[in-house]
Amino acid sequence: MSRPVLAIDPGREKCGIAVLAADGTVIEQEILPTQYFVAMIGGLLREYEPTVIMGNGTTSAAAKARVEELGYEVTLVDEYRTTDAAKSAYWEAHPPRGWRRFVPRGMLVPxxxxxxxxxxxxxxxxxREQ
Known part of the structure; x- marks a missing residue:
């Protein structure tokens, strides 16, 4: 059986974190301050023993090095257009209400x-690529 995946979307101020089961089920997802994310993911690393992946964009080299210092291999993945896809996913999870429901979702800002x-x-x- 495959291991869960811990995905990290690194940024200057904050990092998006998600743990998905091998079947794609979201187990956990949250946003952490970048300065604390390594300390805060320690529990997730111990609990799930996941495959660790990280977006290759903003601050990825520094974030990757910090996770690797904990003894985990990190695979960088292309994060092309993930922000656009994330906005769409947000609106799927939290459909607009009131007048916002009449505005095309592509024009809404979460x-x-x-x-x-x-x-x-x-x-x-x-x-999907595995």
């Missing part, structure tokens, strides 16, 4: 960061 949804997208892409 009221919260979507880095956690971007991490889910990265993990889903990785699992």
């Amino acid at each position: 009221p919260v960061p979507v880095d956690d949804f971007a991490a889910v997208i990265l993990a889903e892409r990785f699992l």
Whole structure:
């Protein structure tokens, strides 16, 4: 049986984190402050013993090095257009209400960061390629 996937969408201020089962089921997803994310993912690494992947964009080299210092191999994956896909996923999970439901979703801006949804997208892409 395959291992779960821990996906990290690194950024300067915050990182999106998602843990997906091998079948693509989202187990956990959250947004963590970048300065604390390595300390905060320690429990996830111990609990799930996942395959660790990370988007190859903003600050990925530094974030990858920090995770590898914990003794985990990190696979970089292409994060092309994950933010757009994450916005769509946000609106699927939280459909617009009121007048916003009449605005095309592509024109709406989510009221919260979507880095956690971007991490889910990265993990889903990785699992599809496996």
